Amino acid sequence: MTRSRLALRADLLDFTADPGWSAPDAAPGVRWRPDHWLLVEDGKILGAEPAGVFTPGADWQTEDHRGRLLLPGFIDTHVHSPQLDVIASFGTELLDWLNTYTFPAELRHADPVVAGQGAETFLDALLSHGTTTAVVFPTVHRTSADALLSGAHRRGMRLIAGKVLMDRHAPDGLRDDVVGAERDSRELIHQWHGTGRLSYAMTVRFAPTSTPEQLAMAGRLMREVPGLYMQTHVAENRAEVAWVAELFPEARSYLDVYHRAGLLNERAVLAHGIWLDDADRQLLADTGAQIAHSPSSNLFLGSGLCAWPELEAAGARVTLASDVGGGTSLSMLRTLADAYKVQAMRGVKLTAWKALHGATLGAAQALGLDHEIGSLDAGRTADLALWDWAHGPVAQHRDGRARKVHERVFAWMTLGDERNLAATWVAGHAIFRRPGSEP
Known part of the structure; x- marks a missing residue:
């Protein structure tokens, strides 16, 4: 039987643990893998490899989205x-x-x-x-x-x-x-x-x-x-x-x-x-x-x-x-941006790490589904969302000024919405693509 193999090249972001309420630079559990191939076989994640040292073979369907952000759905x-x-x-x-x-x-x-x-x-x-x-x-x-x-x-x-x-x-x-x-x-x-x-x-x-x-x-x-x-x-x-x-x-x-x-x-x-x-x-x-x-x-x-x-x-x-x-x-991006504002009104600073965890791995764990969804771990179902870092001149200008990863991710979370979304996969099948966003 022929296996379905998909390799997606992008900046990978997910979580291995709750970042908690720590400062951005001290938050645990953040897994940031810029310019990696995410490997998907028959709708399941096989793993990830650095693009600089790994090249998918001819038996892989490849999509090169370098410069974009790939997260769990x-x-x-x-x-x-x-x-x-x-x-x-x-x-x-x-x-x-x-x-x-x-x-x-x-x-x-x-x-x-x-x-x-x-x-x-x-x-x-x-x-x-x-x-x-x-x-x-x-x-x-x-x-x-x-x-x-x-x-x-x-x-x-x-x-x-x-x-x-x-x-x-x-x-x-x-x-x-x-x-x-x-x-x-x-x-x-x-x-x-x-x-x-x-x-x-x-x-x-x-x-x-x-x-x-x-x-x-x-x-x-x-x-x-x-x-x-x-x-x-x-x-x-x-x-x-x-x-x-x-x-x-x-x-x-x-x-x-x-x-x-x-x-x-x-x-x-x-x-x-x-x-x-x-x-x-x-x-x-x-x-x-x-x-x-x-x-x-x-x-x-x-x-x-x-x-x-x-x-x-x-x-x-x-x-x-x-x-x-x-x-x-x-838009969960707009929801997370509002969550930041709610906590700010209470005197608490919500990092992008904590917010994103609550809508990915944290939610999967709370639902008892982290064996299936919520991260980019091997064995998880390939429910994925691919994002442009910035949409429009203001967000693009701000993205270009970011110097640290959290600064860049926080600006994306705060300024972004569904217009940033390039594609969505469910169990490895591309089920949504924004017109003109193909690799």
Whole structure:
């Protein structure tokens, strides 16, 4: 059988460990390999060799991208596929924004045609922004989850998603019930969980839109089905936190609502996590659940500033997420640039190393997928993104002035976006190329 062999020449950047909050020049775990060949065979990374001492043979398909930056594909740990319809909507905080923009947009995805077209647009948009793995909310409609998972499977993507659960405090057409939600969830799990590179997530919209009975059902399935993920929102907005306290007076905190339902474990992904206390942070650490920090959304909706260092100091895990449409872009570069601003407002300086780790290896580790994705280690699936260092005269001028690697990478992260992306590979297959970016 003929093997598929691909050799990509570029500047390679990935991580072998968490750089932490160290100064840029002292950060551990940064693996910087300028002008190397990355070798891919049958969709898996074989290794890397310096271009000056290694030349691929005639049995390799070669692409010479010297002067460009090659990273693992980004991992977005919290994003809503139907919300591209309402990205960049003006003027409200979370709860009003849901009722004014989000819920009406999601109602349209009951139509299989709308759901299918929406899933295709969303998945192609992820790939054209350099994101190859995502943890995704579709809508409450089974057809929306089917379309999303089916589309990701056809593209060979690593995706985690599931039908949204909402049986109260939502408009007609966006509510399910416990019996129907369990039936749909079981059938979707049977069809998609473990199919190709897909995993299913019990997807609780947020505590106010699920009854205790629905939360208990989700927890029961989490215990019953090996490898299920759970995704939801927690402590994003102060009014939301107050509402949860009224609805669940028996719970110690918003996070405790999920804990009581058996929804917190090492595969639980909770978006935002802004208004948490020390006991909550310890509970996250004890259960292994992660916070999907969504800085662009938190800034845009005025929700607050995530205490990333404090979460990690308690032993909790933090990853990066675009959120869309509460966020303002699917670009993880723009998301990371906003994460820097959020931490700067709190008196903390976020290095490019720490930010990029949280959207690559750190996210893969938090999801239990670092054996497959998140780095350029041998044996990993070749989910890759190739970037131009600079786009446009201002960024090109700044790039030319950079003297140290971190200075250059930080400027790329801060000034860059999807226009810098030259190509994306999923399992070694080029699935996106910017016109005119061929080697």
